[in-house]
Amino acid sequence: MVLTERKLIAGIRSLAAKPANRAVVKGIGDDCAILRLSQGNELLVTTDLCIENVHFRREWHPADSVGHRCLTRGLSDIAAMGGEPLACFLSLGLPAGRSGKGLLEQSLLEKELPQKWADEFLLGLHRLARKFRVQLAGGDISSARDITADIIVTGQVPAGKALLRSGAQPGDRIYVTGELGYSAAILKQLYAGKKIRAEKSNRHFYPMPRVQAGNWLREHGFCTAMIDISDGLSVDLAHICEESGVSATIQASAIPIAAGADLNLALHGGDDYELLFTAKKRAEVPSRIAGVKITQIGVIESRVTSQPQIRIAEDGKASRILKPLGWQHFGEKG
Template sequence: MKKRSLPSGELGLIEQIQRDFATNSSAVKLGIGDDCAILRPPAGCEVLVTTDFTLEGRHFRRDAHPPESVGHRCLARGLSDLAAMGATPLAAFLSLALPSSMLTKAEGRTWIAKFFSGLRALAELHSVPLAGGDTSESPGGKNALILADIVLIGYAPKGKALRRSGAFPGDALYVTGQLGGAAAELAGMLGRRKRIASVKTTEDHPHMFPEPRLDVAEALLRRGVATACIDISDGLSTDLAHLCRASGVNAEIEQEALPIHPLAARLGAKSALHAALHGGEDYELLFTAPASARMPTSLAGVPLTRIGTLKARRTSQPLMTLLVPDSGPEELKQGGWEHFAKPSRNAKKKAR
């Protein structure tokens, strides 16, 4: 972490991070403590880089989200991007801006400690060393917010990284896990009057503690059958549209095939379908493979579900079509998250 003349307590914060995230990873030749980190990517591999903001009021609310969840989600967002391209994590870098009061008040210091506890637990699970970053006082005085930017460095065999642009007409479309759970859990959280103080287990909390599908991605890369891949962060409808445009194809989705998360199913059929199609933040993988490929029902212990088929691109037809039982095909429009969109197009704008 870079050292600056910032609020009192910053040096102690940096030293604590350095102690808590000490690593003996062979991939990190030099970590926290210098102006730059030095990494050693494996021979014959390409380096992949992704970055994600975690902004208070946009991606989390202090009055709703436990700090462990905020730390977990901060790292999970970047890990999911690496998984979408079949990459193995090499190192993480965190830039963190905090209101000055958080370093001077016991409640604030406790929040920070729990934030790093959540981040560290996921980092240790996937052997991701924190190799550096930056700290700063966030602007705004009494109204200052928490701002975090995570950078993930990964690697994949040269020329083997999965992309959004590799799908072909006739390919089958698959998703991992279940859909709609994150949106359903978020709706329940925002409906409560009090913040969840702590969570005893990270299991079955698809919004608070999403599981990056790194093991599934590794298995897909090893099998060599996936033609394209993207993670579901903005909603199935929006992320599928990205994949279709990048690959120059149309898509047909079978509504009955969608794997609905139990939390979403409790909302009722109509709301559950909306959560699965447009809810976002499931951080599952959406990938394609030749229809002739023998795909197992699960990989790395995670269920795989075939939800549709890709078609040749025709501008006269909808980019995406939803096959509705007893009704027929309907155009599936993008309904997920889109930054800078008008408020009417982002019903979830309160906190994602």
């Protein structure tokens, strides 16, 4: 069945019609959505672009996995501030429609999308949104040559309490949630031509953002800085170090490497959506938070005024400099 604007809008409106979050005063159907924050809270906003053949491939990722993964990226950013997600917005460009009022020539549309793909994409997004009480509250649609989804997630956090990247201090311990490298290991297999069934429990296809753990960490006050590991541990730890103006050392043997991954994938693979955080030396950090394993992987070193250095210590070897080799938006280091 061919994709039409009428059917797409009807599908989006039916998902958005069910109230999921009281913060949404007015959802889809006006020039803007209207949201009301709780007293004493600040607004969090994050946007993440997902483009076919850049962030996913139609032949590798089922449509509902694409919808799920898009929203996970935004929710994971809210989690990394210790925030509570409220509403999401979807700007969706799809290969659809005949040449008309839009400026897209019909000849450019190589592969028109079936309605089923759009329906399943929305379903994947919607299932995850429900789980976290996030309301789909607006967006935009358009023709496009490649499937293009920009997901905006809004959230709230008590004023002044968001966990920033810039708070790490010398002596702080570095921790991660969960295990690292799993998503990159699956991607490596997909590149190698292996067929992989997208089981619902597979964290590459259906990654779960660590919203509860992020909130727990904010509420308990010992966390000094936090980021989500979406671009890879080496890149995201470098962000913490840059914003905090500190250096760091991590222990290779301490890194929780996921089954099927190796140290390299755990260090530089992206898309894990775990949290990386720092805490005071004497903080009593539990071994599990909100059901997720917590592992200490290193230490924040001295304050620096120039480019921070991250070192990795491997058993029986001299420590070496760890370069940030994770995800680059334009793939320049590939």
